[in-house]
Amino acid sequence: MGKKKALPEVEPVHLKSIHGIRPGIFILAGIAATVVILFFLVCVMPGLLSGSGYVRFETNTVNTAIYTGDGKYIGSSEGSMYRLPSGDYTFTFLVDGIEAGRTEAHVPHRIFFTIFTHKTDVIEFNAENSPELEREVREHFLSSVASWSAVIDYDGSYHYPPLFSDFAHNALALGFENIGNELLYGAMHITSSVMYSDYLNALSILSDGNTSYLTPEIKALNGKLEAIYSGEGCNVLRDSEQVTTQGDYERGFYSFPEMTVEMGDESAADYPECVENPVTITVPSFSIAEHMVTEYEYALFVDSNPYWKRSNLENLIADGMVDSGYLSGIVLSSSIMSSKPVRNISYYAAEAYCRWRSETSGRTYTLPTEGEWYVAALSANDKEYVTTLTHDDWKDTSPHAMMGGLWEMTSTPFIPLMRFDYDKALELGENYPYDGIIVKGGSFINSDDGITKESVGVVDKDSTSPFVGFRVCRK
Secondary structure, eight states: OOOOOOOOOOOOOOOOOBTTBOHHHHHHHHHHHHHHHHHIIIIIHHHHHHOEEEEEEEESSSSEEEEOTTSOEEEESSSOEEEEESEEEEEEEEETTEEEEEEEEEEOOOOTTTTTOOOEEEEEEOOOOOHHHHHHHHHHHHHHHHHHTTOOOOOTTOOOOOHHHHHHHHHHHHTOSBOHHHHHHHHTTOOSHHHHHHHHHHHHHHHTSOOBOOOHHHHHHHHHHHHHHTSOOOEEOOSSOOOOOOOEEETTEEEEOOEEEEESOOEESOTTGGGGOOEEEEEOOEEEESSOOBHHHHHHHHHHOGGGSGGGHHHHHHTTSOOTTTTTTOOOOSSSOOOSBOOSOOHHHHHHHHHHHHHHHSSOEEOOOHHHHHHHHHTTTTSOOBOSSSOOOOOTTSOTTSSBSSEEEEEEEOOTTGGGSHHHHHHHHHHOOOSOEEEESOOTTSOTTTOOTTOOEEEOTTOOOTTEEOOOEEO
16 A cells, blocks of 8 residues: 655635625625525516406306406406406406496405416306396397207317306396296207207206296107107108198189198108108188299389388398398399399398388288298199299199299298297297298209208398299288
């Protein structure tokens, strides 16, 4: 083992004191100051600079919009957290666009650790019912369910809102006494499994409350809905063979006595096939025009009612009466007797024509119901499908061009599952005018291979089409 080498002697280094304070104290103080500064910068300063606090709203209703007192929209009540400048607020709550009340609250200024955590204050609000609010909640549900029923397959492009569940929740929260008719109307618009699941969830919500809803009609419809969406299905068969009717002709109209007929084809209880299910209806006596309203006849109406001129299109659209296709490609003239059926007019325009004709004649004119159109079409069983707009019918045994020519408007609303309870659906459609209308008969671009008297089409009330026209009934 070698000997240890002697290390050279080194003179120790002594840091000089500063004003009598040892350097170690300065180092410790510097570290402490750095920690304090970092703490301030990270844990305090963000809160001081933001001058805000975090709040969350809890309400007894869903789809509740929240506004500040100056009208600034904050968000909805569904559990979200919001950062607001600290201070005193008056919050306004709207349910389906109607004010449900206000509340005052203070949003505190949070300072510490706001970058890491958001201490949240809860602001509670319980909406109180009012006639205006109840009416709007009901109408919002009715119009929404009619609109969303047009979509029968939901994917990434369509996100179905829980219409039934939200309505049930709000009905209970606001203490609605009876929602049987509204729920039945909504159930008659169930056109997809997604809507059906939402409907079942609504029934579960309602079962825990005191709101009356389970009517005999709903119970009956529930059985049919279960058959449709369980995949089980059920066949609906005709009870009788299709008949031929006969009308009496007088001055451009065919008159038919009251009669009971079976309308519809045998089909499975699946949507959309079930819109043509057989149904037995009683049609009161009526008279129907031998031909559709012509361009000349509509020109007389427009001359007397300038509001309905094509030149007033901008106002007509703003009023929700028509779309941009109104009278497109149609040259109206009250001096040239065009016998072509008028087209590119809306249901609202057709209704206005009927009112004008009633006022000027002293007789009552209306659009035919689906049942009236069907009875009249049965009288024309021997006539061919019309594939032009200038068809001449020399057989004065029944109304002209009931099949083909143009689809014909009816006054009957299109409610998807109405064939399961036709009379009740008509009653609901009278009270809740949120649907499109049924059109019948096909047009010149269709063929008798795909269109029959049973076929059910639908158009929106303000829409226009070059393939849709109308004829009138006279009372």
